[in-house]
Structure formats: C-alpha cells, structure tokens
Amino acid sequence: MIVVIQSKDQVGLVAGITGVLAKEQLNIVSLREHVDKIENRFFIRVHIEQETGSEALEQKLKAVLPPDAIIKVNPQPEKKVVVLVTKEYHCLADILIRNHFKTLGARVQCVIGNYDTLQNISQRFDIPFYQVSHEQKDKAEFEAQIAGLIDKYAPDYIVLAKFMRILSPGFVAKYSGSIINIHHSFLPAFVGASPYKQAFERGVKLIGATAHFVTNELDEGPIIAQQIIPVTHSHTSGDMMKAGKEIETAVLAKALHLVFEDRVLVYKNKTVVFE
Amino acid sequence: MIVVIQSKDQVGLVAGITGVLAKEQLNIVSLREHVDKIENRFFIRVHIEQETGSEALEQKLKAVLPPDAIIKVNPQPEKKVVVLVTKEYHCLADILIRNHFKTLGARVQCVIGNYDTLQNISQRFDIPFYQVSHEQKDKAEFEAQIAGLIDKYAPDYIVLAKFMRILSPGFVAKYSGSIINIHHSFLPAFVGASPYKQAFERGVKLIGATAHFVTNELDEGPIIAQQIIPVTHSHTSGDMMKAGKEIETAVLAKALHLVFEDRVLVYKNKTVVFE
C-alpha cells in the first residue's frame, strides 16, 4: 500500500505520520521524504507492506497533519487513462503494447484523435477510438466534445501522446493536475513550427524530450522527466526527427511509469519525483 | 546534520527514530528509508536541518532501536582519507584536485605508493607521499609497513586508487568496511592479466568500471557504483585502456562522493545507496 502526502512543513510531521502507521502495526518497506526549504513544503511517499482500509487511515493521518495537507492513502493502484493523439503513432503504440501486456501500470480506456490516422492501431488492441475533428468548429465546441468523451470514462489521467492541438486554459483547469504531455526539447531551445529543421541548421549534438504536467501553456508545466539522445553531423533533419521520436517514446514511458506508481508530487510549477 | 542507522527490521522503527527527533525539535529536511525484505534489514538516512550534540542524541535513539542497531549520528563531516597507489595517475590526480579545491568531501592525509612514480604529483599538492616498496620483502612485512603509516593518520577511509597489489585477508579485516577500490569491468567479464587485450579481441562495445568496498577478495565486495563508456571497432586495445581510465576516474569520484556524504550503507555483500 502507498501513502503520499504533501503539506506545509513543520517539525514532527514524519514522527506524526509514522506514529499513526506504527500504532496500526503497519510496516514501512520504503520511505522517502523531502522538504523544499524555499517553499517550506513537505513531501512524503511511504510504501507499506500490508494493505488496510484507506478511509479510516486517512482520517487518522489527517489528525496529525496541518489542515492544508493533501493525503492520498492507497491511491487507485491501477489508474484509468484516456489518450489523446493526432497522427504520430510512436508514443501511442508503446502505450498500447504496455497496456495490452499489463505492464503500463494503468488501463487505457479509450483513444481520442483529431484525425482518424491512429484508429486502426487502437482497434488492433481492442481499444475504443473516437475521432473528434477540430475542423469546421470553434475550439470551445471541439474541447466540449473531447471533454464529453473523457468524462464518460472518468480517467485518473489524460495523456497527450503527441496531441498537436493547443488546449484552452479552461480545459486545462477542468483537468488540473491530470494532463500529461510529451514534447521535444533542444539545447539551445528552438521555438516555432520546425524545431528539427532549426536544430539541424544549428548543428546540435543532442536532441531531447520533456514529459510534464500541463498547466496553462502547452509546453510548460511541472517537468516529470527529461532525457536526450545524441545526434551527429550525419543526421539529416529527417533523421533528427526520427531520433526525436525514439526519445519522446522513452521519456513518456518513463514519466507515465513514475506517475502511475504515485512517485510524482506536484507543487506550484515543480515536481518532486521519488524515483 | 546526518543520522544513519541500520538494524534488523521491525514495525515502528521510523516512528521511534523520528519521534526522538521531533521531541528535540529537530526538523527533517530529507529522509530515505529502505527495508531489505529478504534479509529483514532496516536502513535509514536522515538529513536534519539543525546541528545538535551527537552523543546525547545517539543515546536517545539507542533506546528506541533494536540492540543490534548501528547508529551514526553526525558522522565526521569531513572524513580523513589515505590513498594507496601504484603507478597509474588518473584516479589519484582527480582526487588531489578535488582535495585541493575542497570539493572532495574529505581530506587526503597522505599517499602511499609501492613505487615512487606518483610522488611528484602528490608533492605538487603538498600531500605527504610515502614509498613502501613490495620488493625484497614478504607480504606480511609489506603490509605491516603500510599499516604503520595508515595508523599514524587514523583515516576514516583507505582508497585504493589503482593500487595493484593484492591485500591479505588479515589486512582487509583490520580495516573492515573502510577500504574502497576501483577496478575495470567488462561485458562479458574477462579474468586474468590483460583484460583490455581480451576485451579488444572479443570486440566489446562497452567498457566499465566498478567501485566497491574491499572485503576478502580484491575485485569483490559490496558494489558502490558502476558505470560504462562506449567503445567501437576503431579502438585499439590501447585506446580501450585509455577509455577505461576515464571511466575508472569518474566512477571512483562518484563512489567517494556517495561514501563521504554518508549515503552508502553496507550489509553483508551489498550496499544500500541513498543517492
């Protein structure tokens, strides 16, 4: 069983929490705690050997914690996930394979695409696919249709697996803390429509990817995981794009693994990742 | 202040320890705990914001822990280190630089070499160098002379920075848990006098290094850190040896950093590394 808590920091929090657990005869297998001194914020993740009733334990923990504490006792061990896509298959296919063989740590409920390109691959894994075109409608209507589908499944997380439409602040706020995005990233950073072309022209030796929670802007929000892949002068901008897809797939897979195991705590624009 | 404890596992240990800390009004900035379920062994490292008297706190912690507990309260923040070398300079030079600029996390007391090759570089950094030749004497006498020097400095750790003599079980036992070694390692493993020649002949694509505590055998003992460096067909066996030295330097530096920050706990033939 996992317990994850964050609150403002004060002396005695670990003692209070683990005192409750000890009184219940619960054995701690692994514990990680971190205090952000600048924000005076306390974060803890406790892996407990036994299972027990969540609600009663949560009440007992509440009694020893500051009123602002966010407590997750035994969070849903198998999260429900909705995946949003556009046309690129690489991240979705990896998710579908892991989902199919039950190593994703979550259950994919459905895939929603603004094109029908990835309908075929979804159906090969018996996952419902919905096309919601963004064409000939305004963003509010487009997002309302997506939200309607999402809400039918009540997922724990919404994964933007190369979903190329920019979501409105309203949509993001509605699913606050639940939307995970993957995007390319570079050293130095390139802004605009053709980042790989720019990276090629700049002659970079690394291509990266960043997985993050979505807050207000598409490529901003608390970073969960980042990684890079080396490239050389022999990479065309097309080769760089291919390399970018490999690293995007790997970074999103890692970020989802961390999130689905309740290892990622978010506060303001940063994460604490108890890897 | 750092507190590091290991003992047999039982319910309530974290509560007991952190209860003592809370009563002293000590704030925990970072805590990591791990239980080895197979060995039923408990490991914890607590980073406390304040400083306080070590002995009194140790007594209070003892009272809430099993009798076999090994407790280190506020372990020596700047360890004393003696470095043993033979002829290769790469690891020693890196240690001397970090020592000189006070980023090693320890203070090098002296360097002992079975040749005088590295006397010059040691002296450039004002570090005493002692040559103890292994020639024309038996191992017992050789080791007794080294031990005599070591004991004069009473170091916390002895670093074998490419020391190429095999130490006797008696010597190792005398400094049990204090000797750190770096050695090359390969996929697959090569035994014998010319590992790089064998690696070259096998056409490996990786060369590795392993830093570990020395127990009974030179290249065995609890592993602290390992890392690899890629090689290609264009590497001669000499190039592989050069690459090997780069990775040995990096892995030893990392292992020493972890040990000197009291992040490495040893039990039987394994380590817990709270990185």
Place this chain on the structure above:
Amino acid sequence: MIVVIQSKDQVGLVAGITGVLAKEQLNIVSLREHVDKIENRFFIRVHIEQETGSEALEQKLKAVLPPDAIIKVNPQPEKKVVVLVTKEYHCLADILIRNHFKTLGARVQCVIGNYDTLQNISQRFDIPFYQVSHEQKDKAEFEAQIAGLIDKYAPDYIVLAKFMRILSPGFVAKYSGSIINIHHSFLPAFVGASPYKQAFERGVKLIGATAHFVTNELDEGPIIAQQIIPVTHSHTSGDMMKAGKEIETAVLAKALHLVFEDRVLVYKNKTVVFE
C-alpha cells in the same frame, strides 16, 4: 545506393574502389573505411547518391580488388526477416510495431514460436505465426521443422527475439552470418539459469544487454551492440528482470537498425560497425 566491401588490406584499395565509382559519375555522399591492422583486413561502406545497375558495378569493382573480396553492391534495401520467439513479448512487440509502421528497415515474414504464447500478438499485426513445439521430439527434428518454415520465406536474417532454445552447430552453420540474438549481460557476468537472481544477490548497479550474431554458442558470436540500464538497491530481482527487458528491447532495436542499414561488417569473431 550502398556499397559494402571487405577484403585483405593492401595499398590502393580506396583509390581503386572510388576510381571505379568516379568513372561511373557516381557521387559519394558518405564513406567510412577501417583497417584492422592485426588481421590485415580492409572494411569499407560507401553511400552513393545515385542508383545504378548492381551487377555491372560489382564486376568493375571486382577487377580492382583482391580475389578474397566480399562485395555487396546495393544490398537488398528492405531485408526479409523471420523472428523466433518463446514466451517473452517485449522484443517481438517492438519489432512488430516498427514493422507495422514501416520503420523497421525490414519486412517481418513470419514469427515462429516453440510455444503459442505470442500467436495472438503476431496475428493482431497480420503476421503469420507458426508454433513448432520442442516437446516430444529430438532437437534434430525440432530444428528441421523450423528450418523448413524459414526456408519457405528465404529471409535475409533470422532474429532470435528471446528464443530460449539452444540451436545446434549444424543449424547455426546453415544460416551462418544471418542469425541475430539478444541476451542479458551483467557486470560481473553471471552464468547459469537465474542471472537476475544472481545479479540481485551480488548487488549490481547496472544491468546490460548484448545483441550479437550467433556463431557456435548461443550467447557468443560477434557483438553488434551493447548497452546498460542503472539499477539500485530498491530493485527486487523481479524489478531487475523488468529493467533487463527494457534494455534488451532497446539494444535489439538498435542492432537491427544497424544491420538492416548494412552498417555492420563481420570478420571472425568481431564486428566493424559504421554507425
């Protein structure tokens, strides 16, 4: 168009080869040459901008090369591949995805398994699956059945994607230079039935994988690619096995990419990889 040549080394080989190409008005986009001085062996890979008739060019190249030269002009740009599996899905699924989206650089002809475990995933991608059980028959018969299926498809390469039966020297000889295998590997190396259990007990900090051509022994033969993934004390032996699968998948994908782009030349027990 790609030209790949190996032969004994002598002065003037590059001049001879590129002289032929220049006379044909063929432009070299990328060229890599390597001489193994110990074996006195010459290796070259030339990427030519234009396409041209292979046979005529091969004859002209033959005229300027030593009689032992192995010349591949414009090798089959899309290789045919047969995949052998047992029960583990991770490598096969990755290959099927890449094959399905035409980024594998080869076409999977069929999958052969000694169990039917992976029939379902193969069929989801419309790839023929044949079960050839090893039970109740001797190895000769088992291998004859497999060879019968393989030969029907006349593949360029046979990929052992976690195929757990040891192939006989006769079978390996029949497909000499065409069989690619992936296996776990460790620092230090562990031999025997439960390598992950041994790795866990040894407390390693790295887990690796090696992709190689199969010659006479299952886990030997010229190495194509190797890579590692870090592990910690918190990995159980089951977690290590999971990490091992991730790195096996990645290393096999990389090795296949290199082989299918004709970047890997084999001589005796080593490879030259023009990455």
Place this chain on the structure above:
Amino acid sequence: MIVVIQSKDQVGLVAGITGVLAKEQLNIVSLREHVDKIENRFFIRVHIEQETGSEALEQKLKAVLPPDAIIKVNPQPEKKVVVLVTKEYHCLADILIRNHFKTLGARVQCVIGNYDTLQNISQRFDIPFYQVSHEQKDKAEFEAQIAGLIDKYAPDYIVLAKFMRILSPGFVAKYSGSIINIHHSFLPAFVGASPYKQAFERGVKLIGATAHFVTNELDEGPIIAQQIIPVTHSHTSGDMMKAGKEIETAVLAKALHLVFEDRVLVYKNKTVVFE
C-alpha cells in the same frame, strides 16, 4: 599521419585524393568522408599508416582538388594552446592534469586570467600564469594586452576555460576558428545572469554543457560537443551549479580531444565531427 580536407563537392574527389595517396604507396588505416548535400560541401579525414613529407603531398593533393579546397596535411601533431580563465578552477585543473601527464594531445603554453585566483594552481604545474585585469581599462586595451600575450606564444588554439568576459568581434575575428569555449546549457534554455537559479526554479531534470568554437557571440558558434547530467528535486541551485561544473569539465575535455586529433571540421556555423 592525418590528412583533413574540405572543399565544394563534386564527383571524383575521394578517387582523386586516394589516387594520390596510392601512387605514393601510402596505406589508409581509417577514412571518413561526409558530404553536406544542402551546402554541397565535401569533408574528409584520412588516417595514413606512414609518415611522409607534408608539403610535397599537399601540392599533389591540390592538383586534384577544387581551387577552394582547404587542405591540412599532417597538421601539427601536438598543438600549442593558451588557456583563458576567470575564477572557476574545474576546467583548468582538468586541462593542467592532462597536460602534465601528456594525455591532452596539446601543450599548454600559458594561462591568462583576468583575476589571479588560478595563478597558484597553474604554477603548481609549472605553467606560466599572466594576470590581465579588465578593471580600470576599456575593452580594447584589455583585449590588446591579452592578444599581446597570446601572440608571443603563437598557439594553435585558445581555450576559454570558464573565461567570463565577453570578447569583441574584432578579437574573435583575429583568432577566427581557433577559440574554443565551454558554457552551460539547459532544457529549456535560460538566458541571463543566473541560469542555475532559473533552472532550479523551473524544476529541470537535466543540466547540460556545450563546447563550441567562438564566432561572433560568446555562447554561439559551431557546436563541437554537448552532453547532459541528470538532476533531481533534491538538488539545490548550488548543487545544480556543482553538477554543471562536472559536466562542463567532461564536455570541454571531450571537445578538446576531438579538436586536437583533427576530428572536427568547421563550415559556416556547423561542425562535422569524425569521432
């Protein structure tokens, strides 16, 4: 012996070059060629087994190459280097160690600092140190003094090992193609005075470093090498700075190794690196 050439691309260049070498009975041990199709630019590096007179060979090569060809036959095997520093020791110390043990592939002639902070470490290795303060003088005078010292040593390369003054376009132009700089870099990029503070506030999971030739702007110019180091939520901005120094040291070392072995060819704002 090494031959490095770049010129505009046309059919027959490799044949022409290697034809000259074959006529001289020179054996090619390793050859790498690359054509940038967008720039129509040809790059080649040839490693020849024997040594021979450079000037005669250069003339013969000139005869088979386009008039714009830049030919380096047997470039100075041990480059002369001047190092510019400010206060940070990490890159300089690594260079001094490699220089001292003759593994740098170049000879450090002197160190020039705008403070005297690194005089002591330079002198420990018997390397002349000159302080040229930037205070109480204008940039033209400051740079003239530095140039005066540099020109006394006529170095092949000027290494900015954490030299924190911005050089004028005139100074850069005077040493065009000879100045190598190392700087931190991030995903996403942070501009301004406190990049580590910004990286900390953004919660990045990677810190990088870029080594590059200096052209007009300090942190721009053709990239030679880039690499990253992972960081976590537990890194303070001070820890991030330390991690940044480690990766800066490693990346500069790698870039210098590549440049000093004549593996880096520059054209416009990009490099071809024949690693």
